[in-house]
Amino acid sequence: MHPLDDIKPRWERRKDARPQELLAAALDLFVERGFASTRLEDVAKRAGVSKGTLYLYFTNKEELFKAVVRDNIVPVIGAAEEIIAGFDGHSADLLRKVIIEWWQMMGESEASGISKLIMAEAGNFPDIACFYQDEVITRGTNMIASMLNRAVARGEFRPMDVTTVTQVLIAPMMMLMTWKHSVGPCEKSQLDPIAFLDAFLDMALHGLLLPPAPPA
Amino acid sequence: MHPLDDIKPRWERRKDARPQELLAAALDLFVERGFASTRLEDVAKRAGVSKGTLYLYFTNKEELFKAVVRDNIVPVIGAAEEIIAGFDGHSADLLRKVIIEWWQMMGESEASGISKLIMAEAGNFPDIACFYQDEVITRGTNMIASMLNRAVARGEFRPMDVTTVTQVLIAPMMMLMTWKHSVGPCEKSQLDPIAFLDAFLDMALHGLLLPPAPPA
Amino acid sequence: MHPLDDIKPRWERRKDARPQELLAAALDLFVERGFASTRLEDVAKRAGVSKGTLYLYFTNKEELFKAVVRDNIVPVIGAAEEIIAGFDGHSADLLRKVIIEWWQMMGESEASGISKLIMAEAGNFPDIACFYQDEVITRGTNMIASMLNRAVARGEFRPMDVTTVTQVLIAPMMMLMTWKHSVGPCEKSQLDPIAFLDAFLDMALHGLLLPPAPPA
Amino acid sequence: MHPLDDIKPRWERRKDARPQELLAAALDLFVERGFASTRLEDVAKRAGVSKGTLYLYFTNKEELFKAVVRDNIVPVIGAAEEIIAGFDGHSADLLRKVIIEWWQMMGESEASGISKLIMAEAGNFPDIACFYQDEVITRGTNMIASMLNRAVARGEFRPMDVTTVTQVLIAPMMMLMTWKHSVGPCEKSQLDPIAFLDAFLDMALHGLLLPPAPPA
């Protein structure tokens, strides 16, 4: 296709872009202030539109919130799943890679705010919490579990209760996200995420790795 | 002091009790609905007083919230510290005991709601978040760190970077509290806290324990 | 009871009076502007209170509207029924009296606005319309019908289809109320209610009266 | 003019049709929901055009409303007047015919909704009310009055106060229209328009007819 074929009048391009601009603005404010304290007028203003425009794209505040969650969760999950699919080395390296890259993608971006958001607002939006459970926790859990099964099958990790170990491996990631958006900003709070994850991985691998067969 | 000196007419004792009744009611509702969605009228009603009375004891909603947090954090910390002080066995047993009992006291009681509350509202109350950091996280961290130092000193755990390992040991506890008050109530969410903690402790101790010195 | 026993502090008396003050204000404005065009702030202002106060007594605009209707309909019906109960003369005089007094009580007061209100808003409040049908139309119809039955029983009116004649007798009353609140205020509109009712009654009685028995 | 001169390309003919389609849609919705509750977007949608198009033909909502009223009133009046002009029998039959046919044309069609509309919204549109008074009530009144004068002149009805009797004859028609669009739809509401009009006419003619001259 000729590159110019895609050019649309500025005005119409905006129409297509609007929902994304609004979702981006809403993500920022929801993460920063929480659901209740975010005023829709501020979301609109940050997106450069008026209050009424927001309602052309989202039925109400709750639907906007849900859209923000959905819009930011799906890509994160997909990305993480791809990392695993294409890996072909030792499972210990894979685990390290997945967890460290997860933090770089999710934790260091604003996406981590989504998780914190869900933790915080779950009580007021049970369906969102369950949606998150299904779409993120379950898929993420399956992803980690598949790594562990692979490792055991390849004789790289000891046999184990995969389900529970999976939950154990997820814990530090949840902690990092929660920490980042709560006490993290406090002066006295001192936590180096990468060092923390390294230490955790060292400890975990120590317990998971099958010791090399002793020389005969 | 003569025991009867402490006796006051009932209505005066009630005066002292009022704030506690209000704090208890507020704790329940804040945990259940979050800060913004909790109406002071409901707090007052649950405490059996009128809305106006609430303002005799707390300047405004924000101060009530802070009082709730402070009131519920202090005892939790103290209780955890006492567990350690009086223990005299192997450090591995101590670690197990502290973590399991912590969950039974904190996690299974409403006190865990306080932590969730702080995570959720930290953005709106930075000073509360820092207060929590100072009074809970730091003290809790010191507590765990002292256990680790004791263990290393007694030749029970390997030498280690105590600060980071401490943070690693805290992670599953934070995860449990967050989980309990967010996706925990979802149908599909399946997590047995005790089994989870056991698995974590197994893995951790595996990495921490100094292998017994080989016979010469 | 001693007359002074009833005296309450001004402030508390107001509390009891509030709903009535609000209903009166709402009646005025609803009749004048219709349901949708009436702003609750104006209702409150006319009652001398703030917007919020209104919500202490009525759940929302719709409930206020329903309360206005109920509050103004019941007494009207009762009053009309009493007129009949205590009458003891010729049925023709009773019919005249009931209809003329009805206009003086209902039509010339603001209560007639209620009927107009219901006609106007019936589409938006089907339950109100039915409530009106049950409480006013049906009761009013029964009232008129009982007069006609009495008249026939006493040999004063000819035998007739009471149900339909009743509806015929109601028509001019409905017309007057509708007229008063619609085209009545126009310059060119010329209708003298009493003359109109007189003419109608003359015509009706002409058709209803049993001619005196011819001398044998 | 040559018959083909009138042929226009379809799109241009549509241009003329637009206002009619819009007026028809607006009539439906105004009658169904009242002025305030009718959204212009719905009117446009029902007419199959966009919201903006509506504003090409009508300055604003109020003007659309007025156009709807005017557009639907004129033909009604004209039709009723024609009935009389061409009649040549007894005045009693004429009166019956006019009133019954009026209900069949006006009452049973959507046109009756216009009258109800005016009754309901008169307060917000005094000029509409007066327009209705002038164009409908006055003309209708004159029409009925002319029938009565004809009847008296022909010695068919007694001499009477034509003005007031006219108003009396109009009452049941107003009642029927009001009833149809307010409490009519209620379950309990039972009114057979034709039976009602028949009963009214019987009663009225009883009072109006000149008794046949006694045989000499």
Added chain:
DNA sequence: TATGAATGAGCTTTCATTCAT
């Protein structure tokens, strides 16, 4: 002409806070 995205004034409703009693 026709469109429909965008606007923003305006309204209902909520609730933290005040204060006369």
Added chain:
DNA sequence: GATGAATGAAAGCTCATTCAT
């Protein structure tokens, strides 16, 4: 101290109206 009626700012949401295309 205790009450609860009253307040009014604030926020969500609607919809008549405009205007660039």
